Amino acid sequence: MNLYFAANPDGSWVLVDAGVPGSAHKIREATAELFGPDSRPSAILLTHGHFDHIGAVKELAEEWDVPVYAHPMEMPYLTGQSSYPPPDPTVGGGAMAYMSFAYPKKPINIKNRLELLPSDGSVPVLEGWRWIHTPGHSPGHVSFFREEDRTLIVGDAFVTRDGESALAVMTEKREVHGPPAYFTSDWGSAHHSVEALCDLEPEIAAAGHGKPMRGQELRQQLERLVQDFWLVAVPKTGRYVHEPAVVDEFGVVSVPPPASNPVPKVLVVAGAVALAGLAWAAWGKRGGNHKGNGYNKKSRQQYTQRPYSHNRALHSVPPTIDPDHDDPNEHTNNYP
Template sequence: MEYGKDYKKIPALSTASGSTYEAAPGVLVKTVQIANVFLIQDLMVKDSWFLVDAGMPGSADAIISFSEEVLPKGVIPKAIILTHGHFDHVGAIIELVQKWNIPVYAHQLEIPYLTGKKDYPEGSTLPEGIMAKLSPYYPNESINLGEHVSELPPDGTIPFLRGWRWLHTPGHTEGHISLFREEDRVMIAGDAFVTVRQESLYHVLIQDKEIHGPPQYFTFEWEKAKDSVIKLQELKPSVSITGHGKAMEGAELEDGLRELVLRWEEIAVPDRRQNM
């Protein structure tokens, strides 16, 4: 296994970095710098937990400590589920696989980016905001997990995890997925939409809650991204946790998603006139 040649730590922080909280029963959230990782539980099986996403580069120790602090003694995640393969969601995955010797699952269309076959586009400087302007310096080369990564089953199930299903929510990446627990309508949206203005250093630092589309600097298929948000909105989630920002629930979430869809071009899509 190996990371891309451009793999490096990114010196970005937020006021939420290091925080841990329970967003819903059996859904634990850890913020590492500016990205979230999740431990989710199969509520029908004692001590059956799964890690969703693998954080920022260099975050392995923080994620391992998170697991050891919140899970029963001796319990480790049964697998890692990736919403997608961007650097801030796979930053510690090789160390975690080596530590725990567990499988990784991702959408079929994301596998080339996780097996060294296909690189993501470089970040776009088109959006306003310092985080966007720095995006060409973010890692975009594929990592190679070799035989340690497998395709998720096409029927929406997740191996060994009951009560949850995955949904294909492309736009931010080809094989982006979100997770949904039907019983209580809990959603992990990944970066299909986020709850902080990710392009702005100020908003990333203070982590104020506001629903936005996927991070603009790494999103290139905006019509698909909108269709994915509509798909998630139609599920009427009670709680949603995203790859960046704090959990949102209830009327705040419902109203925010409706506003995002209605004003998609204004809220989500970067203004292309800036480069004209």
């Protein structure tokens, strides 16, 4: 996954997201190379709190003695109050999705460092930038936009490679895709978020996964993603496809029942290892990137008969919080 350094004209800078667990050393090395030894940011900004975006945040925030800014709806997952809705390993059809059952799920607690992003959309430590609420992949997901040159730090609201494929991770073929499906728990909101980002007409998009894209190719692919979102981004079946997770400012309230996964976990891991080997071999033989918008005619035709989902909670499914016995302010892991 990617993280970003954004600098102000006066030389001050911020870190946007904080990588996977164990990445603090590499971030320090990059910091020294970019800004000099012993340099530290004014703050750390989080697009959201999934494990691959906050891996080094606690260690670095303490070491640098800086605040961490996030959206209010991300607070439960950054203060130890609630876990995120569980990932869905049945969606996406790739090794990255199949292995999501093994990804870290517990919240972290950086309460003593957390600050709320201002409600007016400004970024207090970053001149010329504003934040945009882009929920769907997570409840408090945000993206950052600089109007001056139309640069967009998008997080996982959309990505610039296939987020579920281990082969795509290795080859890094650039193309616009929807948010990583296995962690997206509200597809209706995710669609609206992509629409909002497309309306910005970005010149550069720097995503959480995949290499940055720019120019007309970026905008055309982003427009196509908005147009065909329910055909190409949303899985045909899955835990959250027809019913989103229900969340509030305290965390997860209820989630739909898990979808059955026909792939045994042991076979998934073995297959992922084999796929990684094949990907390495393919990387050595590939003869350049294919042009296109990421959705060829054949792939689009197979989805043309799919119904559109209203993505609404089913009234027949009761919440997993029992108001007579459960404290509504403590939702951590209080769901299937």
